[in-house]
Amino acid sequence: MAEPEASVTSIDQVRRLNDVIREVKNAAADRDDVVVEIRxxxxxxxxLLAQELKPVFDAVPAENDWFDFAISSGLQPRLWIDAITHVTLGRDRRTYRFLADTRLGRSVLAESPEIKPVADQVTRYIAERMVERQRLVEGTVEPVARIAARARWGSIYRPRHGWRAFLHGLLLVIAGALVGLAFAAAYFWDRLADLG
Incomplete structure (x- = not known):
């Protein structure tokens, strides 16, 4: 008689396990729904930010291919402005963050829970890039690093021409050869004594 009771309890345990599995699956589905809703x-x-910026996006000339005004999908949606800047939401999902990816890392250009300040900063960024591109096309811009280096180190980097540079190079080669021979003679001094 003990055998039927054992099978009954195992069936109850299976039913209870099935109920728990069903509850876990429902909880996982609810969490997935929350993640999708947040996204x-x-x-x-x-x-909404893109609608606020639509007049600015429309004002950019069509032949200007520096900008890519698109919202990407994924785990964290982003409003792309160009190849290195985008707007995303902060961890609280209420704060707009206007970010730029640079060689030195990511920098925050603007951050606000309001649309207006971020839209103003994006508009200013677009205007600065358009002016910068126009100046580059016209050829009136020289990178700041070159100008500063030329002003600071101009007298040090004078190129040497002619026989004087050749003779300096030849003297360096001869001095290097003499130092190399001296080290070789010191290293092999014991072996030279055995030969002689």
């Missing part, structure tokens, strides 16, 4: 809410907030 959708982030995308909607970025679309």
């Amino acid at each position: 959708e809410a982030s995308r909607v907030r970025l679309e």
Whole structure:
């Protein structure tokens, strides 16, 4: 008689396990729904910013291919301005963050829970890039690093021409050869004594 009771309890345990598995699956589905809802809410907030910036986006000439005004999808939606700058939402999903990826890392250009300050900073960034490009096309811009280096180190980097540079090089080669021979003679001194 003990055998039927054992099978009944195992069936009850299986049913209880099935109920728990069902509850866990429901909880996981609810969490997934929350993640999807957060992602959708982030995308909607970025679309609101894009609508605010639409007149600015429309004012950029069509032949200007520096800018890419698009909202990317993924785990963290982003409103891309160009190849290195984008707007995303902060951890609280309410703060707009205008970021630039540089060689030295990511820098925050603007951060605010309000649309207006971030939209103003994005507009200013677009205007600065357009002016910079126009100056580059016209050829009136020289990188700041070259100008500063030329002013600071101009007298040090004078190129040497002619026989004087050749003779300096030849003297360096001869001095290096003499130092090398001296080291070789000191290293092999014991072996030279055995030969002689």
